[in-house]
Amino acid sequence: MDEGRRHSVDIPIKKTIVALKRVRSLRDPTTNSMSKFITASDDANWEVKACVRETLDLGSFNSNQVHKSHKICLENFMLETQHNVGSGHASRIINNRNTTSKRSSVVKIKASRSKRSVFVRHSCRDCCKRPLEKVAAPPSTKPMPEEVDSCSGTNVEVAETILNAKPAKKKNEYVSWKKTSSMIEEIGMSRVGSPSFSLSEIQTNLSSRSTYGFTNNDEIDVVDSNCSGCGISNCWSRTPKDKDPTLSPDIEAQELPLLSTQGGVEDHKVTSLVSDNSKSLCQKYRPRSFGDLVGLKVVAKSLMHAISRGKIAPLYLFHGPRGTGKTSTARIFAATLNCLSVKEHRPCGFCRECVFLFSGQSRDVKELYAATINHKDRIKTLLKGASRDPLTSQFKVYIVEECHFLRGEILSAILNNVEILSRHVFVMITSDSDKLPQSLLSQCQRYHFPKIKDDDMICRLENICIQEGFVFERDALVFLSSKANGSLRDAENTLDQLALLGKKITLSLTHELMGVVSDEELLDLLYLALSADTSNTVRKARELMWSRIDPMQLVSQLAKLIMDILSGGCHPEFSLAAEKFLGKYAHCQALDSISKSPIQTNFICYGCSELNCSGNHCNRAKLEAIWRRAIRILQSGSLKGILEKEGNLSSLHIREGQALATIEFYNPDHVTKAEKSWKLIASSLQNVLGCHVDLRINLLSTCEKKNSKVRKLSLTLLNCSGRRQELSESNITDENERQYLSRKESIDEIYPTDYGHKFSPQIKQLHANTMHDSSCFHAELVTGNNIEEKAQSNRREIPAQFVQTARISMTESNSSKARDEIPYISIEESEVPPSCFSKVLKLQRRLLSCNASHIICLKLRPHSKSDFYIPKKSAEKAHFLTYDSYDMTPSSNTKSAALNEDRV
Ligand SMILES: Nc1ncnc2c1ncn2[C@@H]1O[C@H](COP(=O)(O)OP(=O)(O)OP(=O)(O)O)[C@@H](O)[C@H]1O
Ligand SMILES: [Zn+2]
Structure with missing residues (x-):
């Protein structure tokens, strides 16, 4: 359940490898921790000293279990790895869960599409033997060599891999060692130079185990190992699974918060302590309260209400795209369910349950991968364990990741039991709810996790940048967000990678890192292409491809840009490029024709059947984008000025290739001006929308300005093909409008x-x-x-x-x-x-x-x-x-x- 246990680091492998290739040569070892990336880098040097096992932690640690010296060790390791110094001599032994099955932490490196997960398990016997009190003690001031010595010769962490490549197809969810090793190779571990990381050794060790990860423990705990927890931030080891009597009261007494109740970036400061550098941004800023969640207001509110009203369903389904906060929410939900605080803000982050949960030590909250329970015996064991009352908490919570991989019979077993169980909650998580059977869908409370909106993401990234002390160009964050496809995790990961290049996050750097061409360059190319300058077009395209970009990527970017331009009216989020495009190349005939080509879809009022639409259900931003574009096309400067400052496109209805646009003013003079030029306005809107536009010009009273919800009483039917002067009680009462009316006598x-x-x-x-x-x-x-x-x-x-x-x-x-x-x-x-x-x-x-x-x-x-x-x-x-x-x-x-x- 804890960070390390589930996945200390979530790294899209390919992206990371590509990024690392670029980044590696530039990084600054004193400021950047590359440890987590080294795992994935195909040419990282693994010949390290014995203490490396501690420093290899990919950021998984308990935030209050930090040890400065180990950080130093980590940094030293960074240097050493770069210089290929020393050779590992610690023996590697595969953790055997049958021994004193305790905690280890797991690093999961996600290959996002393939659903493969790599778990790298570390344990450190010596370190783990340290009592927990030491963990909370001030950072050691011992010089690094002592640390090295203290660690040398211990049995150390070894990689274990679970590849859930196609569990639905494979009966056995544990992939053969062959696959495991290839996976390790894939992520760069094939370069392991030291005996401690030799593949053959790992292979031997792994193959000596009949199954992976599971024993016949009465309860399934995928990540248990024989490490009892060293308390070192960079060590993946954990404190003993059994409740440590010293822990809970102590922690409560110390009031050492693991998380905040208020949310926000500031609070993470508390949690990060010394080891911030080695944590990925994702880990560091993983939400730990409902308030921390970005873009999930409805979900958070609903879950909070469920808890506050005591209406807890036995089965939940969290579904939605990757990296949108499903797992984080499940953890927060579990923590809130069990939080001992009586205060309003829960989870409090202070109480025993919160501390246990967020440090991965809760015995009642378990996070399981579908693949690990996809076996009759295992589900039986799990349900048997589930039938027992929670040990310390109010609820036993099972968080089942990738639940669409559950086999039918396994799912049935869960569904059959879930109603019987009391004080148990199953939270099923999936990014592919289409694959779920109806039986599950109908039995659970479903929560959809939408893609995170770009604006929310940008805001979050900005906060992170400020918190991290990065100097950043906002455009870079905008670009990052637009490329993240709604996954905040992706955006944070890329930011993390960028940060490895230095504390300056610029747009050009972002382009380079992500292997894309800037909008400017793309527009230049498009301009050349459309102006039939073949030789220069080819030259420019070659230039771009030779410099850095993959041809397919270039084509796809171009196609997207053209689509953006065509749809600029309906997708203002894309309009940045389109605006540049139109502004810069307005004279180009070919571009004009693209931008003017008709848009057939009714994109403004989705399904809106109200004719006198007040604009409430039209997307304001979209209307504004259309309005801006229409104004820009106008020639007359004074008209532009009036429309820009005083005018407002309040509604737009498109039906059967005809648009009805209503524009509003608050001053009769402006109305007059607009009316005189209505043809120009209509035709510029026509250009933007690509269809015939009927224009209505309304005068709003100033009281309507104050309260834009108050609309004139009027009724409009069908598509107008003319204008309308609206006269209603609201404007008659207004002095300005009286003047307006009197002027209209002519x-x-x-x-x-x-x-x-x-x-x-x-x-x-x-x-x-x-x-x-x-x-x-x-x-x-x-x-x-x-x-x-x-x-x-x-x-x-x-x-x-x-x-x-x-x-x-x-x-x-x-x-x-x-x-x-x-x-x-x-x-x-x-x-x-x-x-x-x-x-x-x-x-x-x-x-x-x-x-x-x-x-x-x-x-x-x-x-x-x-x-x-x-x-x-x-x-x-x-x-x-x-x-x-x-x-x-x-x-x-x-x-x-x-x-x-x-x-x-
Ligand atoms: N809604 C969100 N609010 C705040 N942070 C988020 C949100 N979504 C994702 N993140 C960031 O991304 C990281 C991963 O999120 P999480 O694991 O909860 O996503 P997920 O939806 O469960 O992804 P997956 O389906 O791939 O497991 C978090 O640590 C956090 O930094
Ligand atoms: Zn609590």
Whole structure:
């Protein structure tokens, strides 16, 4: 359960090897601990002195079990390994669990995809014999040679390997030594020069064991060994498994915290003590309280509530991508379940249970790999052990890693027993929940661990950098996060590797380490390629490939960049590259065509069916990114300035290749300006979105600015293809808007000149007369000379109901009743997208039922003003007509409210 026990170091092997090749020559042994990487480096020199076993610890140690001299020893080892000094002479003996089966610590080196895990077990008999009190004692001041001597000749750690390569296929989850050795070779241990690490010896030792890792102990403890714990930070040995009577009270009395309750980077300081240098960042910053978890608020909250309300399920499933905190959360959960503190913040990190758990000494919390229990006998043993009451804790917790590897019968055994067991919790962990059978999924409480968002990751990395005293370029961290694919562990590991190069984390260094080309270079290449400069393109591409990058990587980066540019509107996280691209190469035709190519997907309002979207369910960041890009394309500086500072794209709906964009201002002057240039704005948005854009320009009152949730009462239907001036009670009350309205008395200001000609003088007059009349509705759904006629001719395309309703209104409007008392609706069916018919109907019905004083129908034929039909009497009361728009704006307060409540 402890750090070392599960995996002291999680290193993606390939990445590390590549990184180390680069890093090794540059590292500074006084500042950088390479110990954990040496394990994975293919040319590390393993000919070391006897004390190496202590220094080889890959960072697994108990944070309060530190020993300065061993740190020195470690540093010395670093030097020695580099200079190939000395030869190991400590004998290596495979830990035999059948002896005084005690703790050892395990280093797991993960080959992330292959699911192989390498466990390197270390134990140190001499060191381990030291009583624990020594552990907590001040760091030894003994000179290093004494330490070396004290360690020499002892039996030392040997590598043990479990390769769970394909356990699902293999019945025997323990892979043959052949595989083991090849794995060791793979991680660089083939270079072991000293007898202590000779493969043959390990082989002999390992092969002398019939099985690996398991004996018939009544409870399975994969990592037990015969080491009783030396208390040295760099030693992987552990204190005895049996409860050390001196430990718990002492620790409690000393109040030596292993972890914080508040979370945050600061707290880790406490835990790191002297041995920080040899810990990987992942270990050092492993979360130890719910507050430490990044990007897992919901999960943390839910688990905390479960505990505080005593609703503990017997079976949990934590699933999600790698490196997102599943194991850490499981440990925190287990710690909280058993924490003895009565205070609010749990796990406290101080109490006996917390200390035991986080130091890997808890006897009641066990972390198991599916492969290790994938055998009938073993699961039997495990369940037998589980059936006993917890030894010291409140709950026995079994954390089963990679549970998708569990065989059907094993899983059934667990599921059959899990309900019977009391005070036992199984936490199943998997990164591949698709492989899990339904039986498991339906029995457990599932928690999904999403990929960590880049922003969260950047924030975390920044904190770490500050805490570690790194000088960093934020762009480097942004880049790191973007490459981590949601895995915080990956990001931390890469940062760790970068830190080996020095305390300056720069973008260029990051690029180099990760073997990628910078955006700048990539854009240059893309520019060349798209501007048909073949020879230079080839030259540039060669240059890049010869310098450092793999051709496939280059192609993949290029493809991604192009995708980013194409999707820049919908994925603002990618827009950095796209922005550069557009800003720098706006003149390039080919690039223009890429960036302007239509985006077919409805990416703004996912499944949003609300037409008058307030923007709440649209992603604000995305809208902002689109808005920024649209502004940038504009030519006019003054318009740009106004839109940038005063304007806001509040919503965007894309349906069937048509977009409806709403932009908002708080000042009528800005609205006027925007209206005058609406064509420009619409076309720049069109460029960004790649589809036809209908624009709405809204004036918001200042009180709306204060409370952006308060929206005007308005209702918009379907895709507008024009603008709308919104007049509602909210803006009427505002002084600015009053001014705005009064200015609008001149009808020519209402519509820009392009459209002015489309309106007859009567219509214009009508607008002017009714502009401030808030007693009537305005509806404008429509165009067409003869709705009935059109309905007939298009009957097949228009749902019967729609036609019928249209007829009704037509009929009603033509009835003997005065037209000014009857809502009149006519419909230009050809312009109504079929998907919107039902909405037209709903609106229509609502209007009919709410006794609107007047509904004016404006038949619009954009190029023929004679087409306008306005019932004369209605016209007197008519309020406001937009054009060419399926749009209605209720302006009476009460009616507006009624309508709004019932929004389609
Ligand atoms: N949500 C997170 N909050 C804080 N740290 C995290 C988080 N996720 C990952 N880390 C960092 O990554 C390291 C590994 O996390 P952990 O082992 O919990 O991930 P995991 O999801 O269990 O991964 P895997 O599935 O590969 O076992 C932690 O030590 C921590 O430094
Ligand atoms: Zn506690």
